[in-house]
Amino acid sequence: MSSQPQPSTRHITLIGAGLAGAVLATLLAQRGWEVEVFEKRGDPRIKGYEGGRSINLALAERGRHALHLAGADEAVMAHAVMMRGRMVHFLDGRTDLQRYGRDDSEVISSVHRGELNVILLDIAERAGAKLHFNRGLSSVDFNSRSATFIDPRDSSTHEATFVSLVGADGAGSALRGALSTETELGERTEFLGHSYKELEIPPTADGGFSIEPNALHIWPRGRYMCIALPNDGRTFTVTLFLPNEGDPSFATVRTGAEARALFERDFADAVPLIPNLERDFERNPAGLLATLYLDRWHLDDRAVLVGDAAHAMVPFHGQGMNCAFEDCVALAEHLDREPDRAAAFAAFQAERLPNARAIQAMALENYLEMRDRVDDEDYLLQRALERKLGERHPDRFMPRYSMVTFHRLPYATAFERGRMQRELLVELTRGHASLDTLDWSMVDAAVRERLSPLPAS
Ligand SMILES: Cc1cc2nc3c(=O)[nH]c(=O)nc-3n(C[C@H](O)[C@H](O)[C@H](O)COP(=O)(O)OP(=O)(O)OC[C@H]3O[C@@H](n4cnc5c(N)ncnc54)[C@H](O)[C@@H]3O)c2cc1C
Numbered sequence: 001m002s003s004q005p006q007p008s009t010r011h012i013t014l015i016g017a018g019l020a021g022a023v024l025a026t027l028l029a030q031r032g033w034e035v036e037v038f039e040k041r042g043d044p045r046i047k048g049y050e051g052g053r054s055i056n057l058a059l060a061e062r063g064r065h066a067l068h069l070a071g072a073d074e075a076v077m078a079h080a081v082m083m084r085g086r087m088v089h090f091l092d093g094r095t096d097l098q099r100y101g102r103d104d105s106e107v108i109s110s111v112h113r114g115e116l117n118v119i120l121l122d123i124a125e126r127a128g129a130k131l132h133f134n135r136g137l138s139s140v141d142f143n144s145r146s147a148t149f150i151d152p153r154d155s156s157t158h159e160a161t162f163v164s165l166v167g168a169d170g171a172g173s174a175l176r177g178a179l180s181t182e183t184e185l186g187e188r189t190e191f192l193g194h195s196y197k198e199l200e201i202p203p204t205a206d207g208g209f210s211i212e213p214n215a216l217h218i219w220p221r222g223r224y225m226c227i228a229l230p231n232d233g234r235t236f237t238v239t240l241f242l243p244n245e246g247d248p249s250f251a252t253v254r255t256g257a258e259a260r261a262l263f264e265r266d267f268a269d270a271v272p273l274i275p276n277l278e279r280d281f282e283r284n285p286a287g288l289l290a291t292l293y294l295d296r297w298h299l300d301d302r303a304v305l306v307g308d309a310a311h312a313m314v315p316f317h318g319q320g321m322n323c324a325f326e327d328c329v330a331l332a333e334h335l336d337r338e339p340d341r342a343a344a345f346a347a348f349q350a351e352r353l354p355n356a357r358a359i360q361a362m363a364l365e366n367y368l369e370m371r372d373r374v375d376d377e378d379y380l381l382q383r384a385l386e387r388k389l390g391e392r393h394p395d396r397f398m399p400r401y402s403m404v405t406f407h408r409l410p411y412a413t414a415f416e417r418g419r420m421q422r423e424l425l426v427e428l429t430r431g432h433a434s435l436d437t438l439d440w441s442m443v444d445a446a447v448r449e450r451l452s453p454l455p456a457s
Contacts, residue, residue, distance in 0.1 A: 010034060012335075013147070013162040014129075015137045015175045019113075020307035020324040021168035022120035025129035026070040027332040035129040038149055038160070040136030040169070045118050055198060055237040056229045057116070058083065058216065058318035059109045060405045066325035072123045076116055080109035081230040086370075087215035093269050097215060098383070102390070106406045108216070108318065110229040137169065140178040142302050164341055165303040166331070168324075171292060173309035179299055186295030192314055192367070194224075194243050195250055196287050199280040201228060201236035201273045209234050210273050218370055219267045224248065225371035226267050238274060241289075241371070256282045289314045291360050297349045301341035304348065306331055311356035316366040317404060319359050323411070327352055358415035362404060377433075382425040384435055389421075389447060396451040397421060409457040417451070424450055 010033045014021050017039035029035045059067075059080060067073040084107050085099040100106060125131055135149035135158060147165065149158045167175030179185060204210045209230060211217060217228040217236070223243060228236040240259075243249040253262050256278025263271050274280070292312040298304040307324030331348045338344035373379040389397040400418030403409050428443055 009163065011036070011163050012166060013038070013160065013164065014166045014168055015147075015173075016040075016167070016169035016309070017117075017121060017124070017131055017133070018168065018170055018307075019117065019120065019321050020328055021166075022117065022124045023066055023070050023072070023325050024166065024168060024306065024328040024331065025124040025131075026072070026120070026127045027066075027328055028335070029124065029127035029129045030070070031332060031336055033335075035124075036132065036160070037124070037129055038132045038135040038137060038147075040152065041133065042153075043121070043131070043133040044114060045121060048114075055114075056110050056112050056231055057321050058229065059111050060318065060322050062319070062408055063322035063325045064109075065408060066329045069329060070120075070123060071127075072120055075119045075123070076111060077109065079115050079119075079232050080111045081232055082107050082214050083110055083216045083229070084214050085216070087212055087217045089217060089219045089267070089269055091221070091266070097212075101402060101406055106402065107214075108405060110216070110231065112231055112233075115232075137174040137178070140165065140175065140303075142178075142182050142299065145302065164301055164345075167303065167305040167309040168307055169309050171290075171308040171312035173305060175303060176294075176305055176309050179303055179305070183296065183299050185297075186293075188293050190291045190293070192289040192291070192364075193245070194241055194289055194367075196239050196241050196289065196315075197250075197281060198284050199238040199240065199274050199277060201238055201270075202275065203234035207234060209236070211236065219270060220371050220373075221266050222372050226270065227370075228270075236273075238270065241367075250286050291364065293357070293360070294353075297353065298342075298345035301345065304331070304345040311353075311360060313356075313360040313363045314367060315363070316370055317359065317363040319363060319404065319411075323356060323359050326355075326408070355411040358411040359404070362400070362411070362415055362418070378429065381429050381432065381434070382422075385425055385429055385438075385443075386421070388435060389425075389443070392444065393447050393451070395453045397447055398454060403457075407457040409455065413455065417454070420450060 012028060012033055012035055014025055014035060014037040017037045021037055025035045025037050064073055067076055085097050088096045088098060100108060134151045134153055136152055137147060138150045139148045146159055146161050165175055167173050169175055180187060201210055213230045219226040224241055226238055226240050228238045230236050242253065245251050248262050253259055259281040260277055263277060291314060294310060297310045306327040308320060313320050330352055334344040334348045338347060386399045390399055400414055403414035424446060432438060
């Protein structure tokens with residue numbers, strides 16, 4: 001099906017034409033690489049997007065930077081909905097908008113996964129990448145550099161030779177499975193013990209958004225929560241996160257009627273917005289949430305993993321795709337800089353693995369923050385001080401959320417500085433009920449002493 005690539009050529013074979021696969025294909029094709037991409041599913045541009053994972057995603061600066069380099073930013077942003085902050089829905093029905101950044105230059109965007117994938121595939125193809133759909137990787141012979149694909153429509157098998165394989169085939173990566181029979185990857189998966197289910201808020205009768213569109217809505221309830229992200233079709237996708245065990249959990253809330261009872265008790269203001277609550281709850285599968293850790297992402301010059309295939313994470317920082325896109329830029333740059341592919345893959349892993357670990361840890365921490373802290377008094381005071389210090393010392397103090405979301409400082413740097421800043425915030429607000437009682441000269445001195453100037457990002 002494909003010609004026999006020679007090891008000397010700039011030929012590369014990508015597995016998966018999802019989010020990372022399509023962006024990486026574009027970046028490499030633009031640099032003159034001969035790129036072939038094999039995707040298990042049919043072409044979503046012909047048969048519609050099959051879905052399966054979250055319907056919409058929060059796109060932030062790291063992702064936008066990669067899209068910009070791929071020449072896709074404008075097309076994607078034409079379908080995006082801006083989200084200025086978290087709209088917190090309290091149990092008593094009150095709401096409060098907590099801004100993410102300083103102003104509208106620091107916002108995130110909600111994008112539809114299917115629309116995004118279609119745009120990226122068009123751009124990849126235009127850049128010169130060859131896309132093969134209905135080709136699910138089933139096995140790899142690393143000695144002869146030959147891969148076998150199965151067409152899910154008729155179970156026929158197809159062979160393709162390769163110089164190097166890039167696994168952009170997501171959390172359940174078949175390439176990772178094949179690699180693990182060849183080398184020790186140090187793979188472990190930690191399940192969160194919580195799962196998610198998606199529901200829909202349709203538009204109003206006159207076709208508008210039924211709640212504030214420019215926000216990520218959160219209903220924090222301690223051990224569990226609901227969120228809702230806007231879509232450009234004026235709907236919202238609601239995601240209910242619940243533990244797998246205990247009460248309430250997916251073990252006690254199993255039917256549409258039980259889901260309605262939970263919503264009436266805990267998310268009452270959302271109930272009138274979700275007319276098909278029972279149907280959505282019963283039809284849509286519960287998705288598991290887990291973090292995937294590997295110690296090794298590549299096999300010499302023959303294969304490397306990117307995106308979720310290398311480091312799937314829980315979705316609570318909205319960074320899985322953003323991180324995957326950042327991987328694509330890094331890998332394309334390493335391959336450009338280093339003609340020895342084994343060395344390029346090793347350099348890619350050395351750069352990205354510590355950063356993936358850092359965002360995986362921050363994503364886990366953010367779950368606790370979103371579901372349990374956004375309505376706490378001490379948390380709100382720390383956040384108020386965080387904002388003030390960001391204004392008073394923009395060269396030294398930047399809220400961790402901003403470092404991750406609006407800048408491209410390495411995740412590991414954001415994680416480490418975030419830890420130092422958090423200690424400072426806890427110390428400085430201890431015993432205070434408001435910022436008015438703080439001794440600002442002491443506060444400023446502490447910032448200057450404890451935080452070095454931020455590196456440029
Ligand atoms: C509920 C939820 C919410 C999320 N929200 C956000 C968010 O707000 N912001 C954010 O940045 N991230 C978010 N994420 C994470 C994001 O979805 C992933 O990080 C991102 O999709 C990773 O991209 P990928 O290309 O590595 O994998 P995928 O998007 O999973 O793409 C993998 C592709 O490989 C194909 N494939 C699979 N197996 C094979 C095979 N054997 N052969 C060939 N092809 C194959 C698949 O069909 C698919 O097209 C969320 C995830 C979840 C679960």
